[in-house]
Structures are given as C-alpha cells and as structure tokens.
Amino acid sequence: MHPMNYNEDIQEAVSVMRRGGVILYPTDTVWGIGCDATNAEAVARIYEIKRREESKAMICLVDSDDRIQRYVRNVPEVAWDVMNLSTTPTTVILDGANGLAPNLIAEDGSIAMRITREEFSRELCYRMQRPIVSTSANISGQPAAQNYRDISEEILRSVDYVCKSRRQEHQPHKPSSIIRIRQNGEFKIIR
Numbered sequence: 001m002h003p004m005n006y007n008e009d010i011q012e013a014v015s016v017m018r019r020g021g022v023i024l025y026p027t028d029t030v031w032g033i034g035c036d037a038t039n040a041e042a043v044a045r046i047y048e049i050k051r052r053e054e055s056k057a058m059i060c061l062v063d064s065d066d067r068i069q070r071y072v073r074n075v076p077e078v079a080w081d082v083m084n085l086s087t088t089p090t091t092v093i094l095d096g097a098n099g100l101a102p103n104l105i106a107e108d109g110s111i112a113m114r115i116t117r118e119e120f121s122r123e124l125c126y127r128m129q130r131p132i133v134s135t136s137a138n139i140s141g142q143p144a145a146q147n148y149r150d151i152s153e154e155i156l157r158s159v160d161y162v163c164k165s166r167r168q169e170h171q172p173h174k175p176s177s178i179i180r181i182r183q184n185g186e187f188k189i190i191r
Helices: 006-018 040-050 065-071 077-085 119-128 153-158
Strands: 023-026 031-034 059-062 090-094 111-115 132-136 177-181 187-189
Touching: 006 023, 006 119, 023 119, 031 040, 040 132, 059 065, 059 119, 065 077, 065 111, 077 090, 077 177, 119 132
Parallel strands: 059 111, 090 177
Antiparallel strands: 023 031, 031 132, 059 132, 090 111, 177 187
16 A cells, blocks of 8 residues: 555656656665656756766666667667566666767766666656666765665755655665676676
8 A cells, every 4th residue: 555645756756857857766776866867957967966977877767678678779688688587676788878868878878777676666767758867865975875864965955856755764775786788798797
C-alpha cells in the first residue's frame, strides 16, 4: 500500500522536470538529483549544484530496454545480457548516445544508462517518458546520500522539488556497479 501522496509525488516530480526543473528523488541505489536528460539547461544546473565540471558525465535512469534503444544507437548484445541478468543495480556506459542533452554525453559520444527496477524511480521514468539524470545527492567529492536524512541542507535548498516517498528509510544503499561496453562487445568494469 502506498501513502496517499505516492501518485501526487510522482506527478509533481514529472511536472517540475517537464518545466526544466531539478528534483531530489529516491532511486534503486542512493538518493539522486534528477532532471530531464534531454534538457541541457537543467543538466547544467545539476553540475552547478554539485560543483562539478561538465566533463564528468552523469548517469541516466530509464524504465525499460525500449527507452535505451531510443537514445543509444546499436546497443551491443552483451549489454542487454549485463543489464537483464545483473541482480544488483548495474549501470552500463554505451557508445552512440543520441537525442540527449549534449552536456550529458561524454566526449567520446558515450552515455551511462541504467534500467531501474525500484518501483518509485521506475514509475517516475515511465511517466516522464524520457531518461532522467541520476547523480548522487551530494557536492562533488563528498559522500553520496544513502538515505534522505543524509542529504545536506545546501542540496535540499538548491532543487525545485524534493520527493516525499521513501524519506523514512535508514538502510545502507550503495552506488551501482558501472561497466563500460564498447560497440564490439569489449567490456571493462569501472566500479
């Protein structure tokens, strides 16, 4: 059973992102700062909030295989295996990013994407109908916010909407593993 505001929470978060705003939300790993991954101005604001150079690309969350195919050209077969067989949250860095904010894409044209299976963030991505940026809710170089209570005042103040769902949790969450997969299927574990 969801609290009454579960749907409203998602609707509000989506409408803020559609207007180019930035949100704080729970993901399948740590709490994330998010925005519409196709909106370069919103993406630039996240780099500012985190005080991070734009050359450090950020992860995008999506709700499905289909969504990845819309934004990445020629996903290698092994990438589907990695994403669909992994039992813990796994981000893949893929070549050939397409249709996303240019300041989100690495210099080599790659993008980091993860299919979230956690209910709230998955529904958020589904309703947004676009990839959503997901970067840990902290100033660059500080520890990631595992739970809502770990998020600093400065970060809370700098976003346009803070999701209400899953704020009570106090369990350890760790960042996803990250695997770089090239078009020829070569892969390298990054984290």
